[in-house]
Amino acid sequence: MRKSARYSTLAAAGLLAVSSLTACANDAASTTSTGSGKGTKVKIMVGGLDKVIYxxxxxxxxxxxxxxEGLNVELLTEPAGVQAETALVAGQVQGTVGFYDHTLDLQTKGKAVESVVQFSRAPGEVEIVSTKAAGDITSPKDFKGKKLxxxxxxSSTDFLTKYLAVKNGVKVNEFSPVAVGAGATFISALQQGSIDxxxxxxxxxxxxxxxxxGKVLVDMRTPEGSQKALGGPYPSSSLYMQTDWVNGHKDTVQKLVNAFVRTxxxxxxxxxxxxxxKMPADYSQGDKALYTQSIKSTLPMFTDDGVMPENGPETVEKVLKAFNTNIQNADVDLSKTYTTEFVEAAK
Incomplete structure (x- = not known):
């Protein structure tokens, strides 16, 4: 049985030139992690290897x-999901670990991409406000005029921010999205006041x-948090691949899915x-207790079987349609944005 759901909104600059993509891949290679060197070689780009959601x-x-499973998997990393997605579309990697929502927008651009195993049932994202701005931003209704x-x-953080704004009566042109990455660069921007x-x-x-x-404004790390903020389960982190490649390499895809479902x-x-x-020592940045707490806070978002959550694709489509003109003006076939074929076989 096959289902799919895909969305991914590439910004105008999202489809990078091949030369830029090559540079991205070369940069990512510096943080590459490889397997035993034996077996079938597969390259997977991750939208941030050290992020707990991935x-x-x-x-x-x-x-x-x-x-x-007899696979030699090379994990590459890009800090933003849209860049990881672009590497897949350019054929530099065979798979991307990123948000499922990218498959929908890609479909509107004529790209057939599908999730083959779904890691999560909630975004795992948190809207944070700086301690200084906490008094002025008490809900997404206060996004107007702010730098976020x-x-x-x-990226998916861009999509979800826009949805929270629109859902609460703020137009997407009434606040300023600021690309600050994640980790240290995000924290620095928050502390320095570059973002509210x-x-x-x-x-x-x-x-x-x-x-x-900073303080938590909207917490979407649990199914309950996703339901409250988005109105339903929001399948996010997944392994998605180009449909043609999946159909031509089913044995390899099955082995990948077997490994992920086992995890x-x-x-x-x-x-x-x-x-x-079990994780690399440097992921804890010297504070193992804090890193453990971050995993504990995010664990509820994960599935235990890799199956797409019921009504998840429909929630994603609803969220995207709220602000994404590509989705609004297209007839997205959700059944082509994901497949349950491989997770069912893995069980």
Whole structure:
């Protein structure tokens, strides 16, 4: 049985020139992580390897599950999902670990891309406001005139910020999205006043709260938080691939999905501390307790079987239609944006 749902809003600058993409890939290679060097070679671009929302990518490798499936997986990293997506469209990698919503917008641009295993049922994102601006921004209704941080234009943080604004009566041209990345650059922008608030994920969220540099305005790290903010489950982090490649390499895709589903099941039966212990030491940035807490806060977003949550694609389409003219003016076939074929076989 096959289903799909795809959206991805590339900003005008989203489709990078091949030369720029090559540079991105070369930069990403500096933070590459590879498997045993044996087996079928697969390159996967991750929209931020150290982000907790994409934790299953590195964890699968650390647990040895790619190797167990006879795969030699090379994990590359780009800090913004839209750049990771562009690398996939350019054919530089075979898969992207990023937000499912990119598959919808890509469909409106004539690109057939589908999620083959769904890691999550909530965005895992948090809208943070700086401590200084907390008195002026008490809900998304107060976004008007504010500078709000996102990873990059056309990213999922951009999409979700726009939806929160529109849903609360603020037009997308009434606030300023500011591309500040994630991690240290986001925190610095918040502390220096370059942004009044913004959308980010753990471990950045945990660090901001620990430093008392900001406060949580909207928390979408749990299914309940997603329901409250977005009106339903919001499938986000996933492995998505070009449909033609999937159809031509089903055995390899099945092995990838087997490995990821095995990881999701492992995560569902282990504590945040046990998960943190498996990750690269530098991911904790010297504070293992804080890193463990960031994993604990985000764990509720993950599925334990890789299956697309019921009504998830419809929620994503509704969110995108609120502000995305590409989606508003297109007849998106959600059944082509994801497939359950491989996760069902993995079970």
């Amino acid at each position: 934790l299953p990518a590195m964890l699968t490798q650390r647990l040895g599950y790619f190797d167990a 941080g996102i990873t990059s234009l056309g 608030g913004g959308m980010t994920t753990d471990p950045t969220v945990a660090t901001i709260l620990d430093k008392k540099a 999701l099941k492992w995560m569902s039966t282990h504590s945040a501390a046990e998960i943190a212990a």
